[in-house]
Amino acid sequence: MMKNVPITQSREWQQLQNDLGEQSFFEKTADFQYLAIKKPALVGNYLYCPYGPVADTPENFKKALKSLKELAKRENAFFIRIEPTDPNFTKYLGKNAKKSTDLNPKETWILDLTGTDDDLKQKLPSRLLRYYKNREKQGITIEKSHNPDDIKYLLDLQKALAKEKGISTFSENYLKTELKQPFATLYLVKQETGAILAAGLVFDDGTTRYNLQGAQSDEGRKLHATGILAIQLILDAKAAGKKFFDFWGIAPENAPKDHPWQGFTNFKKTFAGYEKNYAGTYDLIENPMKYKFYQFLRKIRRLI
Numbered sequence: 001m002m003k004n005v006p007i008t009q010s011r012e013w014q015q016l017q018n019d020l021g022e023q024s025f026f027e028k029t030a031d032f033q034y035l036a037i038k039k040p041a042l043v044g045n046y047l048y049c050p051y052g053p054v055a056d057t058p059e060n061f062k063k064a065l066k067s068l069k070e071l072a073k074r075e076n077a078f079f080i081r082i083e084p085t086d087p088n089f090t091k092y093l094g095k096n097a098k099k100s101t102d103l104n105p106k107e108t109w110i111l112d113l114t115g116t117d118d119d120l121k122q123k124l125p126s127r128l129l130r131y132y133k134n135r136e137k138q139g140i141t142i143e144k145s146h147n148p149d150d151i152k153y154l155l156d157l158q159k160a161l162a163k164e165k166g167i168s169t170f171s172e173n174y175l176k177t178e179l180k181q182p183f184a185t186l187y188l189v190k191q192e193t194g195a196i197l198a199a200g201l202v203f204d205d206g207t208t209r210y211n212l213q214g215a216q217s218d219e220g221r222k223l224h225a226t227g228i229l230a231i232q233l234i235l236d237a238k239a240a241g242k243k244f245f246d247f248w249g250i251a252p253e254n255a256p257k258d259h260p261w262q263g264f265t266n267f268k269k270t271f272a273g274y275e276k277n278y279a280g281t282y283d284l285i286e287n288p289m290k291y292k293f294y295q296f297l298r299k300i301r302r303l304i
Helices: 011-019 058-075 087-092 117-123 126-133 148-165 172-179 218-222 225-239 262-268 288-303
Strands: 023-028 032-041 044-049 077-082 097-099 107-112 140-145 184-191 196-204 208-216 244-246 274-277 282-285
Touching (some): 011 023, 032 077, 044 058, 058 282, 126 225, 140 225, 148 196, 172 184
Parallel strands (some): 044 077, 208 244
Antiparallel strands (some): 097 282, 107 244, 140 184
16 A cells, blocks of 8 residues: 555545546556646646656656556656655656646645644744633634635635735635535634634645635734634644644745745744655656747747
8 A cells, every 4th residue: 555645636526627627537456546637738748647657666767657658648648747655666657758838836844643642732832822812802703614616715815915925726616526525625814893804725635634725804913814814724634633734835945035935934834834846847758849838938928
């Protein structure tokens, strides 16, 4: 049985892709596992494995690549986009591999939830714990929701954040479809007036809670709503028997101070966790001529 299979390489994630109207392929053997999503490009189709394929040894990773290449041939995909979880596996990608822009974060921050409750509290920022304990005095409550219509609260906060930070957001349909999945939960931090101070969308698998989406209002920032929410997310994950809390992405080491993730990163690192590094995003080129033309068209589109 393979260790640490990301939720993005699971059957459950395939169901999400199906609900989004994507065509996907799931392969699981004793040696490797992958979920490959067929994506349209400017000159054809390619396969994308978010945080995959997954294998525990170099030999099994090579087997996964061979299987993916056979799938690409059957599906007429001119390249395969992969994100190996083990950075050491990049040496086995072959001469037709090309580093691409990272889609999923290459670096993330992990909090170990194993041990006693007291052990965990020692890893949490004392300042945030104090805000969390005093939340009711401030008229702050935290609710959980699985109602897709409630995603509007998160989306509104994210749009304001995106405008401020110059980052993109997912569509309402995409977020609603995520919340419909059994592994998803939306948290809402509310003021006694009913105003939404912060919202967070988390995913759970057998071992890990993933903190994927979140945002807060200006008033929420003043009341430390995101910090209060983070404590609740972590305590609930611990109570549910999860072993890890994945903060889902931090800025690369030595990133400039104006990096759009720098504020998020500083916040996440106040928790006594550890950095986990992935290999990043690579393209395995199956049709060099078509891939070259594809890259040329992308440059033209960006210029336009």
